[in-house]
Amino acid sequence: MTGSELSQERRRTRWKDTFHRALGPWGVFFEGFIKHPVMVGSIIPSSRFTINKMLAPVNWDECKLFVEYGPGVGTFCRPVLERMRRDAQLIVIDTNPLYIEYLQRTIGDSRFSAVNGSAADVEEIVRAHGHDHADYVLSGLPFSTLPDGVGPAIAAATHRVLRPGGAFLVYQFSAKARDFMAKHFSRIDNGFELFNILPCQLFWGWKDAED
Numbered sequence: 001m002t003g004s005e006l007s008q009e010r011r012r013t014r015w016k017d018t019f020h021r022a023l024g025p026w027g028v029f030f031e032g033f034i035k036h037p038v039m040v041g042s043i044i045p046s047s048r049f050t051i052n053k054m055l056a057p058v059n060w061d062e063c064k065l066f067v068e069y070g071p072g073v074g075t076f077c078r079p080v081l082e083r084m085r086r087d088a089q090l091i092v093i094d095t096n097p098l099y100i101e102y103l104q105r106t107i108g109d110s111r112f113s114a115v116n117g118s119a120a121d122v123e124e125i126v127r128a129h130g131h132d133h134a135d136y137v138l139s140g141l142p143f144s145t146l147p148d149g150v151g152p153a154i155a156a157a158t159h160r161v162l163r164p165g166g167a168f169l170v171y172q173f174s175a176k177a178r179d180f181m182a183k184h185f186s187r188i189d190n191g192f193e194l195f196n197i198l199p200c201q202l203f204w205g206w207k208d209a210e211d
Contacts, residue, residue, distance in 0.1 A: 045075040046140065046171065049195040050202070052079075054171055057189070057204055058136055060084060065131050067161075068092045069119040069139040069154070074103050076138060081109050091129055093119050120153040123161045133163040144176035151180045159184035159207060168205040173198050181205040 046054075054076075058066075060083050071077055071092035080090055091113045094100050100116040107114075115125050119141065126134055137158050143151045158168050168185060170177045171193075178201075181188055185205030193200050 045072060046200075047193070047196045050171060050193045050200060051076060053191060053193055054138070054169055054202055055079060055083065057167065058083070058169075060088075062165075063135040064088050065126070065129075065134045066090045067122060067126065067134045067137045069122075069137070070094055070141045071103060071114070072099055072140075074107060076140075077103065077107060077112065080138075081107075081112060084111060086111075089113065089129065089131070091115060091125065091134075093117055093122065093125060118150075120150060120157050122154075122157050126161055133166070134161050135163060135166045136169060137162060137166075138169040139177075140171050143170075143172060143180055144174050151177075152183070155180035155184055159205075162207045164207055164209045166207050168203075168207075170203040170205070172201050172203070175201050177201075178203055 063084060064087070066080055066084060066088065068076055068080070068090070069092075071094055074092075077090065077092060084090060089111050090109075092100075092103065093115045095116070095118055097116050100114045103112075103114040113129060117125060119139070122134070122137070126132075139154075139158075141154070143154075146154075155168075162168065168181060170181065178188060178190075181203060185207065187206045187208055189204040189206070191202035191204075193202060
């Protein structure tokens with residue numbers, strides 16, 4: 001790297017640091033959306049109403065491993081950690097290194113692990129962290145805009161990694177995710193949250209013993 005290029009890189013880094021300090025997590029979230037709009041479901045993080053409704057069916061006493069796809073700047077991470085057992089673990093997976101770096105820097109909980117990778121590789125990631133299965137998997141990934149084949153691969157891998165009795169928790173602006181889920185989950189509960197930007201569809205796909 002030449003001296004001129006190094007100087008430009010330093011200016012960009014200073015600008016990013018200033019931007020992030022000024023806007024906090026919203027600035028990081030917005031930057032991630034601008035860089036990867038197809039992989040980020042919304043320009044605005046989920047509301048507390050969506051968070052509470054989405055997590056309400058979880059049996060926290062029986063949850064040892066909670067996995068989240070597309071955590072963004074941790075809108076769900078902190079509420080999940082507040083509810084989890086002291087011996088449980090939260091693994092979040094995101095393809096955007098900007099979000100992963102931010103989460104690793106701002107969440108110091110020993111139960112938390114942030115992985116820069118694909119949700120389609122959830123089985124390998126779970127095993128790498130010493131687990132055989134997950135109890136719950138949460139996703140805000142925009143299934144309707146994911147590249148061809150990625151949505152079905154994620155839905156199939158999620159079903160395989162869940163224990164019987166576990167659930168795939170999905171929040172979306174459209175019902176497209178349910179089509180992917182229905183191929184693997186015979187029981188899907190539906191919900192809707194009006195107090196969110198934008199209002200969103202909620203789905204809980206339960207892995208029954210016969211699935």
